[in-house]
Amino acid sequence: MNKLTYRSGIKHVVLAALGLLTFIPFIMLVLISFKDAKQFATHRWVLTFPLHLENYTEAWHQIQRFILNSFIISGVTVVGVIIVSCLAAYPLARMRFFLKEQIYFLIISLLMIPSVLTLVPLFGIVIKLHILNNWLGLWGPYIAGGQVFCIFVLRSFFASLSEEMFEAARMDGAGEAKVLLSIVVPLSKPIIGTLAMLNILSTWNEYVWPIMVMNSIKLQPIPVGLLYFTQKQTDYGSLFAGYAIASVPLVLLFAFASKQFVEGLSSGSVKM
Template sequence: MRNVTLGSGLKHVTLALLGILTVIPFVMMFLLSFKDVNQFMQHRWTLTFPLHVDNYISAWRMIHKYILNSFIISGVTVVGVIVVSCMAAYPLARMRFFLKEHIYFLIISLLMIPTVLTLVPLFSIVIRLELINSWLGLWGPYIASGQVFCIFVLRAFFASLSEEMFEAARIDGAGEARVLLSIVVPLSKPIIGTLAVLNILSSWNEYVWPIMVITDIEKQPIPVGLLYFTQKYTDYGPLFAGYVIASLPLVLLFMVASKQFVEGLSSGSIKM
């Protein structure tokens, strides 16, 4: 019992230290966002007064349009990914048709291809479709690439649902679309919520693809907008304030969706 208690204590101490090391950069970013140039140079690692709240006003004026762009880009992306993935995963899980398993394995084999290898072919397609400097050039590849993993997860979850529910619904005259919308989707809310959060994080933090496709700075998402913001500002206070503002949407998202996210992870369909 003593060894178990000692081992448990060491685990808790280790986890606490790792948690503190994780939080420290965010705390320092928050403290630095309230400093002016002199405070930054002389008292960089401590809380100083007065607090320069106007740093946030300056930062917001510079990056609010990029945050709005990211909301639009990520919002359309996650809706498209979830809708297409559900429509593709349901027949692969609950219906019978010719070459069903071959199509499924062909889809999930795309998970083996590194994303970086698809940049040049995707860029060639975007150029041919004349989608350069258009959000369609972001939405199409984001939805196409994001649905592969979602189909893999959703198919496994849909296949685990009880067959009796589907038989009862079909006896009552429900079609496949009705079954999907009225039975499958409501039962899959935790896993769908988890996949939605993962796709929002992926599209929100994407940096390379927007630089390649979007040429107008006014249409860029927040990761690229912060790059221009960093190049323009030499005052560290507004700079770190911009970083804090850019982090808030994802923090708030996780606070709101944390219950759904954890339920989805513990449902057995995703193993992290």
């Protein structure tokens, strides 16, 4: 028993050390964000006084437009992906129609295509639709590309729901749209929340596609905005303050939605 306790203690110490290592970059990010140029040059890795809070004020004025752009881009994308995915996954899971299984396998086969291979064809489509330098050039490909995995997950979850609930609803006169909105969607909130968070992460951190599609810096999301800010800013304190501000929305998202995220992962549809 003592040997088992000793081994368990060693494992906990190792895990705690590894966990601490993951926080070191964030700690250094915050420390450097409060330094001026002289403090950064002489005492880069330790806390120094006075703390320069003006770094955050300057950084906020530079990147606030890009953060707002990211909220708009990610928000519209997530809403579009969830709506289209639910509307597509429900008939694939609960209805019968010609070539249903073949259509489903064609959809999920798109998961095997690396997204980088679709950049050139998508860019050609965006040019033909004349939506360059327009948020439609981001929303369309994001929604189209994000719904494949969501359909795969939601279809499996919808198919696992008890058939008795659907039969009772239909006997009461509910149509398919009513069943979807009143039964399926409420029962699927953890899964939908998990998929929404995953889509927010993917669109919020997207870097390559906005550079290809958007010419105006005023319409760019925060990853491209930080690159633009880096090229303009020579003060590392303000630069790291901008990085810290840009990370706050995702940190808050996980802080307030982590419980629902874990519930979605453990609900049986998503295995990670």
